[in-house]
Amino acid sequence: EIVMTQSPATLSVSPGERATLSCRASQSVSSNLAWYQQKPGQAPRLLIYGASTRATGIPARFSGSGSGTEFTLTISSLQSEDFAVYYCQQYNNWPPGGAFGQGTKVEIK
Amino acid sequence: EVQLVQSGAEVKKPGESLKISCKGSGYSFTSYWIGWVRQMPGKGLEWMGIIYPGDSDTRYSPSFQGQVTISADKSISTAYLQWSSLKASDTAMYYCASSRGDYVDYFDYWGQGTLVTVSS
Numbered sequence: 001e002i003v004m005t006q007s008p009a010t011l012s013v014s015p016g017e018r019a020t021l022s023c024r025a026s027q028s029v030s031s032n033l034a035w036y037q038q039k040p041g042q043a044p045r046l047l048i049y050g051a052s053t054r055a056t057g058i059p060a061r062f063s064g065s066g067s068g069t070e071f072t073l074t075i076s077s078l079q080s081e082d083f084a085v086y087y088c089q090q091y092n093n094w095p096p097g098g099a100f101g102q103g104t105k106v107e108i109k
Numbered sequence: 110e111v112q113l114v115q116s117g118a119e120v121k122k123p124g125e126s127l128k129i130s131c132k133g134s135g136y137s138f139t140s141y142w143i144g145w146v147r148q149m150p151g152k153g154l155e156w157m158g159i160i161y162p163g164d165s166d167t168r169y170s171p172s173f174q175g176q177v178t179i180s181a182d183k184s185i186s187t188a189y190l191q192w193s194s195l196k197a198s199d200t201a202m203y204y205c206a207s208s209r210g211d212y213v214d215y216f217d218y219w220g221q222g223t224l225v226t227v228s229s
Contacts, residue, residue: 034215043219100154
């Protein structure tokens with residue numbers, strides 16, 4: 001089973017600054033990696049799939065990169081609505097038991 | 110517009126059974142996989158299982174195999190997650206989500222979640 005590890009657990013960022021979130025897979029997942037955003041009391045929302053393709057309606061300030069085992073989600077200029085928890089998910093391998101990373105909380109500095 | 114609407118919050122006692130639902134609309138319900146994801150209080154997301162309503166092909170994560178049952182009724186565009194005997198550790202938010210690809214794929218649309226509380 002692939003294990004997804006996100007870092008850091010918490011990221012403190014000021015509005016307008018850049019945020020860089022990392023996700024590492026215990027073995028290669030090719031480019032089969034998605035990112036989700038979850039705000040308090042809400043369901044997760046798909047941001048990125050295929051490691052770098054933005055989902056419909058996602059602002060251009062969100063970008064994803066990486067392949068294999070190392071992935072990055074970058075938020076170029078944090079807006080107030082971007083403070084949330086972000087999860088990565090691999091969808092390359094079965095079983096998907098460890099599909100999701102443990103999450104990175106982006107909080108206001 | 111694709112929508113997944115889940116049934117309301119439930120409060121149950123240990124040992125009771127439960128079936129929660131997820132109704133899809135705005136797309137061909139039989140053409141997308143519907144998965145279930147657990148989120149325990151204050152914790153992260155866990156992939157439970159997935160069903161293809163077109164032919165009821167169902168896959169379970171090993172961690173949840175035998176613990177829950179996933180089903181679907183394509184005549185009413187609804188997927189279900191059920192327990193035969195709840196435990197306190199089943200207390201969590203449960204999300205359904207759609208996947209347009211294979212049974213291992215990303216989830217593009219999510220339901221609003223169903224909170225299940227199991228307490229004596």
